[in-house]
Amino acid sequence: SQNQELLQAIAKAADQYPKPPVTFAYGTAGFRTLGERLPSVIFRVGMLAVLRSQRLNGATIGVMVTASHNPEPDNGVKLVDPAGEMLEQSWEAHATALANCETTQLLVSTYEDIAAQLRIDINTPASVVYAYDTRPSGPALIQALEAALGAFGDRVNTVNVGITTTPVLHYVVKATNDKSGTYGKPTIEGYYEKLATALKTLIGNRAPLAPLYVDCANGVGAVALEEFGKYVEDIITLKALNTDTKTKGALNYQCGADFVKTKQQLPPSVAEAGVLAKPDTRGASFDGDADRIVYYYLRDGKTFRLLDGDKIAVLAALFIEDLVKRAKLHDDIKVGVVQTAYANGSSTKFIKERNIPVTCTATGVKHLHHAALKYDVGVYFEANGHGTVLFSSGALETLHKAKPNSPDEVKAIKNLLALSELINQAVGDALSDLLLVEVVLAHRAWGAAEWDAGYEDLPNRLVKVEVPDRTIFLTTDAERKLTSPDGLQKLIDEAVLKVKQGRSFVRPSGTEDCVRVYAEASTTSSTDQLAAIVTDLVKQAAAAAATA
Ligand code: G16
Incomplete structure (x- = not known):
């Protein structure tokens, strides 16, 4: 039958990409590890991209091959959903399941199981676009992806966007799926x-x-x-x-x-x-x-x-808030900010003092993005510089329908609408964020020093700690507290209490094999001290767990 033929084609292609003896997990930003370990993972992600597209009636899905900030020998892959967002979280388990099948036979049966569970007819049309960055391992991984997509024959329509940035690929996905034709050309x-x-x-x-x-x-x-x-x-x-x-x-x-x-x-x-x-x-x-x-x-x-993601968030949020007020739309459009635990305490305080609501989420663009969607205009940034500003459809409608009463109101509305075009609505983009910053500075007639003057960062430290097994570190409360190893959080709390304006938390990285320790306090020396104490506590707990 048609199904048998397809399953055989998949099996034949998959045989070329055997799984190495590694356990894979879809983490903060998809799969990330040494590039040489990834061909089988990429192949399987290709299979999942097709399933995802089929499940969504043929909507175009994106596959991005990159390991972003990781060292050059690493690589990675993540899936992009039709609106340009990160893959829906419930599907991450399917990605992990496929990636970890030890044999082709198991892969094919797991694939069939997932399709059956999701009621997907594996012969229906699908559409996948993909891109990759400049890493040396990129071309070989793209071959693995193409081998997977190729197994589906003409059931799948594919577009290779080539070597480009992650946000461009997200944009292309969103624009391809935009049926109104107003979002932009999908290139x-x-x-x-x-x-x-x-x-x-x-x-x-x-x-x-x-x-x-x-x-x-x-x-x-x-x-x-x-x-x-x-x-x-x-x-x-x-x-x-x-x-x-x-x-x-x-x-x-x-x-x-x-x-x-x-x-x-x-x-x-x-x-x-x-x-x-x-x-x-x-x-x-x-x-x-x-x-x-x-x-x-x-x-x-x-x-x-340093003017980091927090500083960009503050710059953007206050500017947009001002424009909304000038447009006399502050009763209809509420601006909010989304941060993670890494946000400098001073930035959070500064925003709250200006009566702008702040939400804290776990690390990872996917978490911030979802929280930002709850605001009319959601400004989300990680301190490390990942972020964007989302304009809800309601906010855009308000802007389009507004009846301005003065030239100033007209201008403010025009500028807000232009900002919604300038700022990438699918995912944070360094290029788009750069233009956002430059626009705000130009409008305010500010240089870097005036921008910087808003608030003073608390001294802070970020430490990478290598441990035998980072999976023993479990967190809660938007990663601000540990629930495991047992007793460690209590020791961290005690250390924090001894330091003025102290704050510290520990979480396992989702992109590297390490645990991250963050500390901030009122002075550089107390910050360094706190970071060192918590780092030691982490090492001790990890060592104790390893020998237990
Ligand atoms: C990725 C994620 C970011 C996250 C960073 C570090 O960034 O997209 O949301 O902040 O990893 O994550 P972790 O602390 O879990 O390793 P990038 O730039 O590498 O894609």
């Missing part, structure tokens, strides 16, 4: 055009903006920045740094958003280039797949000052 160029048009509206006839130095982490962001820069060169000059996507080992090495945020310093290459020494010069760092961004500048030409 890389379509995205750039959309951003450039919105930027032009928002900048109006202001003078060109100051040039911006952008550290591209030697990743795919360099490709995007070069292409996109041409669309907006009459408005802003984007000066790309760390654009070497060819030299082995360069990706994310001593550069990029993760390096800057974790080390709280300039990438050495940017420091050496000396480009930030001139007063009022801003720099920014993308991560390896250009879906996060942090800003920085040198205060008085000397002192490194």
Whole structure:
């Protein structure tokens, strides 16, 4: 029968991609591990992408092959749902189940089980678009994906978007599925055009903006920045740094958003280039797949000052709130902010003092995104620079239907609508967020120092702790408290109480094999002390569990 034929084709193709002796899990951002371990996983994710599309009546699903901020030998894969969002969480278990089947036979029967359970006819049409970043392991993994998709023959319509950033792929998925035809062309160029048009509206006839130095982490962001820069060169000059996507080992090495945020310093290459020494010069760092961004500048030409995701969230939320007030729509459009436990305590306090509600979620864009959807305008950012601003359909309708009574109201409404075009509505994008920051600064006539002046970060530390088994660390309360190992949280609480304005939490990473310790307090030395004590507690608990 047709089914048997298809199952045989899948089995034959799958035999080329045997599973290595590794247990895989769909984590914070899909599967992530050494690239060489991933071909079988990618193959199986391809099978799941087809199922997901079939389950959603042929809607287009995205597959992105990237490991973002992780070291170059790593790679990863994640699925993108039709609206450009991360894969619905209930499906992560299916992904994990398929990835861990030891044999082809088991794979095929598990696949059949999932299809039966979800009432999917495996012969119905499906549609999948995919892309990958500049990692050396990318092409081989794309071959594995294509082998899986190929097994379905003409049941599946595929589009290879090629080497591009994660947010571009999310955009292409959303635009492909947009039946109204108003969201934009479902291509890389379509995205750039959309951003450039919105930027032009928002900048109006202001003078060109100051040039911006952008550290591209030697990743795919360099490709995007070069292409996109041409669309907006009459408005802003984007000066790309760390654009070497060819030299082995360069990706994310001593550069990029993760390096800057974790080390709280300039990438050495940017420091050496000396480009930030001139007063009022801003720099920014993308991560390896250009879906996060942090800003920085040198205060008085000397002192490194970080403007991270929290600072971007505050900048964006207050600006949008002001526009909503100027549009006289503050009774109808409520702005809210979503953060994680990593948000600096000062930022949360600052936002709350301005009567803007704040929600805290677990780490991972998928969690923040869902929480942000609950606001009319939801501003969500992780401190590490992942984030975006979501305009609900209700808020957009209010804006479109508003009856402004003054030129100022007209302008505010126009600007809010343009912001909803400028800001990626599918997922956070370093490029789109960069333009958002530049627009706000231009409107406020601010430099980095004025932006920075809003609140002072509490000193903070982020420590990676390698442990024998990170799965023993379980959390609750948006990852702010541990429920396991037994007794550890109590010891952390005691350590925190001894420190002024102290806060600390521990969670297992979902993208790397480590446990993360976060600490903040009123002074640098007490922060370092707290981080060191909690790190020791973690190591002791992990060692005790390993020998038990
Ligand atoms: C991914 C996720 C982010 C998360 C980061 C670190 O970022 O998309 O939401 O903050 O990993 O996660 P964890 O602490 O669990 O390792 P990226 O930039 O690597 O895609």
